[in-house]
Amino acid sequence: MIKTSSKIFIRFIGKLLLILFIIYIFDFGIGKVLKVFYLRLEDGLYGQITYCIESTSADVLILGSSRANHSYVPEVFEEGPYTCYNAGRDGSFVLYNYALFKAVITRYTPKKIIIDISPDELSYSAAEYERLSLLLPYYQSHPEIRDIIDLRGPLERVKHISSVYFYNSLVFQVVRGTLPNGKVKVQDMKGYQPLQKKMKYDKIDTVKIDPGNTDENKISALKDIISTCHKKNIDLVFVYSPIWKITKDGYCNQIITKLCTENGIKYIDMSNLPDFINRPDYFADISHLNEEGARVFSKMLKNRLKQVN
Amino acid sequence: MLFNSIIYLLFLLFVVITYYCFPQRIRWIWLLVASIGYYISFIPIFIALLGCGVVINFFLAIWLAGIPEKKNSGSLILIIFLNIILLAFFKYFNTFFPDFHIHLTGTGHFFPSDPVNKMILPLGLSYLIFTLLSYHIEVKRKNIQPETHIGYFSLYLLFFPRIAQGPIERPQQLIPQLHQIHPFNYNLFSDGLKQILWGFFKKLVVADRLAIYVNAIYNNAEEHNGTSLLVATFFFAFQIYADFSGYTDIALGSAKLFGFNLTDNFKRPYFATSIKDFWDRWHITLSTWLRDYIFLPIAYYLSNRLKKESYLFVSSQKWIYLIGIMITFTICGIWHGVGWTYLIWGLLFGVYLSYANWTKDLSKKIRKQLHIKKTSPYYVFYKILLTFILVLFTWIFFRASSLSQATMIIGKIFTSSGPVFFYSPYDLIYGIFGIIVLMAAEFKREFIPEHWTILYNRYPAVRIAGIVLIVITILLTGVFDGGQFIYFQF
Numbered sequence: 029m030i031k032t033s034s035k036i037f038i039r040f041i042g043k044l045l046l047i048l049f050i051i052y053i054f055d056f057g058i059g060k061v062l063k064v065f066y067l068r069l070e071d072g073l074y075g076q077i078t079y080c081i082e083s084t085s086a087d088v089l090i091l092g093s094s095r096a097n098h099s100y101v102p103e104v105f106e107e108g109p110y111t112c113y114n115a116g117r118d119g120s121f122v123l124y125n126y127a128l129f130k131a132v133i134t135r136y137t138p139k140k141i142i143i144d145i146s147p148d149e150l151s152y153s154a155a156e157y158e159r160l161s162l163l164l165p166y167y168q169s170h171p172e173i174r175d176i177i178d179l180r181g182p183l184e185r186v187k188h189i190s191s192v193y194f195y196n197s198l199v200f201q202v203v204r205g206t207l208p209n210g211k212v213k214v215q216d217m218k219g220y221q222p223l224q225k226k227m228k229y230d231k232i233d234t235v236k237i238d239p240g241n242t243d244e245n246k247i248s249a250l251k252d253i254i255s256t257c258h259k260k261n262i263d264l265v266f267v268y269s270p271i272w273k274i275t276k277d278g279y280c281n282q283i284i285t286k287l288c289t290e291n292g293i294k295y296i297d298m299s300n301l302p303d304f305i306n307r308p309d310y311f312a313d314i315s316h317l318n319e320e321g322a323r324v325f326s327k328m329l330k331n332r333l334k335q336v337n
Numbered sequence: 338m339l340f341n342s343i344i345y346l347l348f349l350l351f352v353v354i355t356y357y358c359f360p361q362r363i364r365w366i367w368l369l370v371a372s373i374g375y376y377i378s379f380i381p382i383f384i385a386l387l388g389c390g391v392v393i394n395f396f397l398a399i400w401l402a403g404i405p406e407k408k409n410s411g412s413l414i415l416i417i418f419l420n421i422i423l424l425a426f427f428k429y430f431n432t433f434f435p436d437f438h439i440h441l442t443g444t445g446h447f448f449p450s451d452p453v454n455k456m457i458l459p460l461g462l463s464y465l466i467f468t469l470l471s472y473h474i475e476v477k478r479k480n481i482q483p484e485t486h487i488g489y490f491s492l493y494l495l496f497f498p499r500i501a502q503g504p505i506e507r508p509q510q511l512i513p514q515l516h517q518i519h520p521f522n523y524n525l526f527s528d529g530l531k532q533i534l535w536g537f538f539k540k541l542v543v544a545d546r547l548a549i550y551v552n553a554i555y556n557n558a559e560e561h562n563g564t565s566l567l568v569a570t571f572f573f574a575f576q577i578y579a580d581f582s583g584y585t586d587i588a589l590g591s592a593k594l595f596g597f598n599l600t601d602n603f604k605r606p607y608f609a610t611s612i613k614d615f616w617d618r619w620h621i622t623l624s625t626w627l628r629d630y631i632f633l634p635i636a637y638y639l640s641n642r643l644k645k646e647s648y649l650f651v652s653s654q655k656w657i658y659l660i661g662i663m664i665t666f667t668i669c670g671i672w673h674g675v676g677w678t679y680l681i682w683g684l685l686f687g688v689y690l691s692y693a694n695w696t697k698d699l700s701k702k703i704r705k706q707l708h709i710k711k712t713s714p715y716y717v718f719y720k721i722l723l724t725f726i727l728v729l730f731t732w733i734f735f736r737a738s739s740l741s742q743a744t745m746i747i748g749k750i751f752t753s754s755g756p757v758f759f760y761s762p763y764d765l766i767y768g769i770f771g772i773i774v775l776m777a778a779e780f781k782r783e784f785i786p787e788h789w790t791i792l793y794n795r796y797p798a799v800r801i802a803g804i805v806l807i808v809i810t811i812l813l814t815g816v817f818d819g820g821q822f823i824y825f826q827f
Contacts, residue, residue, distance in 0.1 A: 033520045037357065040523055044530075047801055051808050058809060158818040180818075183343045192812040199813045200766050 059191025062202060066165050066195060069205040073117065073162070074198070076219055081131045081166055086113035089132065090219070091125040092144030094118040099144065099269045099317045102218035104326035110139070114219035121149055121156050126249035127163050127173040133256060134172050140263040142329075143253070146315075147271065147299075150280045152241040157181075164194045179245060222319035223312035227272065230308045234274040247283065254291045265333065268297045270304035270325055272314040294336050298329065338378040340501075340587045341540045348375065353594050361518040365492055368595060375497035376460065383459035387495065390423065394469050395490050398476050398483040406479055413477040417470060424466045427458045432675040461500040463672065467626055468494060472508045474630055481508050489515045498591035502584050504600045504622040511599070519596025529593025531792045534807055536586030541815030543579035543771035547572040549816070550764050555736055558746055562755035566746050568765075573736050574729050575772050578606065581620070605779045607728075610720035612689040615728060623672075627665050635661040651695070658694045663687040677740040685731045767814055774810075 067082075069075040087110045090100045096116025105112040115128055125143065132138070157180050167177055167188065178184050187193050195202065257264040266284055275281070281297070288295040303324070304310055310321025317325055338345050352371040359367050376384050397416050404412055472493075475481045484490040493512050494500075554561050554569035561569075582603040592599045602621050609615035616624045636657050643653040663684070670683020693700075709716050730747075737743035759765050781789050791803035 036523045037521045040521075040526065047804055050801060051805050054805050054809060055812065058813075161818070186343050187817065190812050192809060193817075196813060196815065196817065197763075197767065200763055200770075 055190050055192045059194065062192065062195040062199070063165070065202045065206055066198065069202065072201070072205070074165075074201060075205070076115075077117070077128075077162060077166075080113065080115045080128060080219065081170065082135075084113045084115075084132070085136050086111045086218075087139040088112040088142065089138040089140070090114045090116055090142045090144065091128060092116040092142075093121050093146055095146055095269055095271070095315055096142075096144035097219070097221055098223050098312070099322045099325055100142070100220065100329075101222075101319075101322050101326040102220050104323065104330055107330075112218060116144060116219070117162070119155070119159055120162065121146065121153070121159075122243075122246040122249050123156060123176060123179065124159055124162065126253060127160065127176040129253055129256075130172045130176070131166065131170050133260065134170070137260050138262060140265065141253075141257065142265050142267055144267050144269050145280065145284060147235075147273075147275050147278055148280060150242050150246050150283055152243040161196070164196065165198070167194055176249075220322075222322065223316055224319060225312050226318055227308050227311040227313055229272070229314065232272060232274060232305055232308075236275075242279070242283070247287075250284070250287060254287065254293055257293075258291070264293050266293065266295045267329060268295075268299040269329075270301060270310070270317060270321070271299050272305070272308065272311050274300055274305070294333075296329070296332055296336070298325070298332070301328075303328070338375060340584060340591075341537065341545075349591055349594070356595055357521055361520065364519065364595075365488060365515060368497075369488060369492045369495065372492065372495040372497040372500065376495065376500060379460045380457070386459055387462075387465065390420075390465070390469075391491050391494050392487070394420070394473070394494075395484070395487050398473055399485070401473060402476050402483045406477070409477050413473060416473050420466050420469055420473075424462055427462055429675050461502070464500070464503045464505055465494055467505045467623070471505065471626060471630060475508055481512075484508070484512055496592070496597075498588040498597075499599055502581070502588070504585065504588070504602050505626050506600060506622070511597070514597050522596055525593050525596060525598075529590040531804070532586045532590030532593065534590075534804065534811075535792075536583045536588075536590060537815070538807055538811055539579040539583030539586060539775065541811055541817065543768075543775050544576050544583055545580075545816035546771050546814070547576035547579070547768045550759070550768055551576055551736070553760070553764075554758065555738075555746075558737075558742055558749075561749075561758055563749040563751065563753040564755055565758040567750050568757050570729060570733055570736070570746070570750070572768055572772075574607070574725075574732050575775065577732065577735070578603070579771070579775060605783045607725055607776070608721055608779065608783045609724050610717060611724055612686060612693060612727060615724055616686070616690075623669070627669055631668055632661045632665040635664055655695050659691045662690050662694075666690070673735075678734045678737050678743055681740070681743075682731050682734040685734065689727055770814065 066074065067078055069078060086102075088102075088105050090096055090102070090105075090112065093116060097114060097118065098116075100114050100116065102112035102114050115125075115132075117124065129141070160177050160180050163173055163177055167174060254264060256262075266288060268281065285295055287293070298304075304317075304321065307321070310317055310324060312318040312321075338348060348371075352367070356364055356367055356371075373384060376387065394416075397419075401409055401412050401416060472481075476483050484493065489512065492515055493506070493508065496511070499506060551569050551573045554565050555573070558566060585602040589599050589601060600622050602623075604618040604621065606615050606618040609618050639657045639660060640653070643657065645653060647653060648656055666683040666687035667680065668683075669686070670680045673679045673682070704711070704716075733746055733750075734740075734743045737746060757765070792800060794800050794803070
């Protein structure tokens with residue numbers, strides 16, 4: 029009986045291995061096909077990321093979250109031969125930008141990098157680690173960002189056995205991207221996405237930023253960005269763009285100020301400028317400027333950059 | 338160690354391989370060790386509590402069995418009281434003592450977790466207590482002899498595939514299996530793997546995907562219009578089903594790998610043609626538990642007390658049903674949690690069922706007058722749709738954070754229309770895709786079980802193609818950063 033049972037078990041293991049092999053073949057093949065089509069996406073979020081990582085050679089590169097994406101108008105910063113690309117993305121903070129920075133730096137050296145910061149930029153946020161999944165399609169072709177993506181979890185590497193996993197939750201986007209559509213290609217927009225609406229809220233709140241759990245990974249990332257920029261002679265600037273709230277005792281502000289002072293980096297705090305805190309019509313919501321506000325802010329920042337230079 | 342994690346799969350693989358390496362007579366010891374290890378991976382300290390509970394109840398059952406049937410009611414009440422007190426302490430402590438802070442350290446023994454400064458319900462305690470109560474009641478009724486082997490008894494209660502969220506196993510179902518030897522069973526093992534795979538599909542592709550939209554809307558319900566709230570409620574109906582039945586599939590599949598058959602908790606509930614039918618298909622081990630140990634004893638007690646044929650022109654039978662069902666579903670609501678939302682959720686089902694019972698004759702008459710056949714596909718469709726809408730309404734209370742939020746949501750659904758909110762249309766597309774696949778599979782199993790079989794097709798190529806398709810779909814569309822199972826909190 030035991031012998032029969034062992035035979036059945038061995039037969040079962042054989043079949044299981046065969047199925048796993050077939051799964052592996054299909055997974056590998058589908059992964060390769062998805063990669064080809066994914067890299068062809070020319071619009072939307074994924075087209076923008078691919079363009080930033082694989083193609084842009086802008087002199088001025090803007091990094092940050094949605095606040096960067098909606099507040100910095102690239103054409104304002106383009107003067108003479110200088111070009112600019114806005115790589116800011118919704119919900120993407122230091123770690124995402126660090127990965128983007130590393131991928132870009134491996135390919136070319138921008139002249140200037142502007143990093144927009146948010147009030148709680150340095151707090152630990154599980155969602156931010158999840159957001160790193162945006163960079164999964166580049167995991168295999170960009171070894172320099174692997175360490176950052178692996179921060180998503182202790183078993184993240186196990187998931188990378190699958191080729192399809194790198195395109196998780198992207199299949200419908202890839203299918204849509206292969207169909208003809210009239211959307212504007214990313215290189216035409218230079219990454220910037222204007223917001224048109226005007227905020228109806230006109231009361232400005234004073235908020236105390238809770239230090240929360242400072243994420244050491246983020247501080248290390250900032251330090252590495254600073255040291256790489258020093259080595260590569262890149263003009264690095266941190267900017268705190270306008271926000272519709274008065275922030276008090278911002279711990280993030282303090283940490284970044286200290287880092288910048290220690291390393292001789294420019295830090296421009298424009299969060300609560302009177303030109304903006306009296307103009308709710310410049311905002312789309314409490315965190316984001318609309319197009320009108322973004323143009324005013326971009327011109328002001330450009331002048332400030334000239335002054336500090 | 339959540340079921341929907343890679344670490345669980347690695348744990349399961351290790352335990353299964355080692356299980357079949359051990360001699361058959363000592364495999365139960367390995368399963369018990371693995372079960373304790375599984376439980377410790379959550380909050381280690383609570384294993385001590387569970388251990389004490391298991392030992393005390395083991396001896397209490399033997400003591401109860403020694404008392405003659407006519408004299409053991411008091412002893413049973415005492416045992417029930419002791420167990421309920423333990424459950425109530427953990428489950429309702431924060432509700433009754435909201436300002437009392439207790440600092441629990443080491444809650445994240447294996448994985449990082451936030452500090453805890455309130456009482457937390459030990460994982461699976463509700464299910465454990467309900468399992469224990471059914472065990473004691475069956476011993477009291479002399480339907481079973483108490484288990485005299487503390488090892489088997491412990492494994493019956495702590496068996497890791499079912500400890501977190503059930504199923505609430507009856508002793509007659511599981512204990513005899515523990516005494517049997519379980520050589521490797523090809524068909525059962527293969528069936529278990531397929532069930533685990535389908536459970537992962539339900540959890541990762543359907544439940545966790547829908548959760549993204551549902552949470553986004555319900556967590557800011559005040560900001561959204563009625564259309565978005567209706568869509569979120571519709572999604573929640575499938576989220577909770579896919580979440581819980583996905584867990585159950587993984588639990589049942591895991592148990593099959595060791596040669597055990599656990600009781601299924603779901604039988605395609607959204608194809609139910611009445612609320613009674615719904616409860617025959619939804620969380621079956623809880624609904625049958627409530628029927629056998631709450632409703633029927635109440636009905637039996639009342640039928641002995643109500644001597645008249647009718648009261649207030651209504652037959653005694655209908656009064657008995659009304660009282661019994663309202664008490665049963667009040668308990669069902671409270672079991673899920675403290676708060677008006679859970680209570681009303683339970684009471685609504687009580688009202689639905691009572692209404693159906695009281696108007697049974699009337700609806701029969703109407704159907705006859707309209708010459709509607711009970712088996713007519715249109716009538717069946719109408720009944721399924723009506724049942725689904727009634728259940729959907731109850732889910733608003735189940736998901737809402739408070740009664741005021743629930744009433745606000747209901748108000749908005751009926752008064753405030755507008756475009757459906759979405760941050761990205763793909764949030765909706767992936768969610769709808771998951772629902773369509775899930776319901777198509779359920780439809781097939783409900784109405785044409787013999788046709789279009791994929792995972793159990795007689796041709797191996799079709800079976801393998803089905804497995805590959807499900808795995809690839811999970812990898813492509815599953816949510817791998819999703820959270821825990823909803824029913825963990827109960």
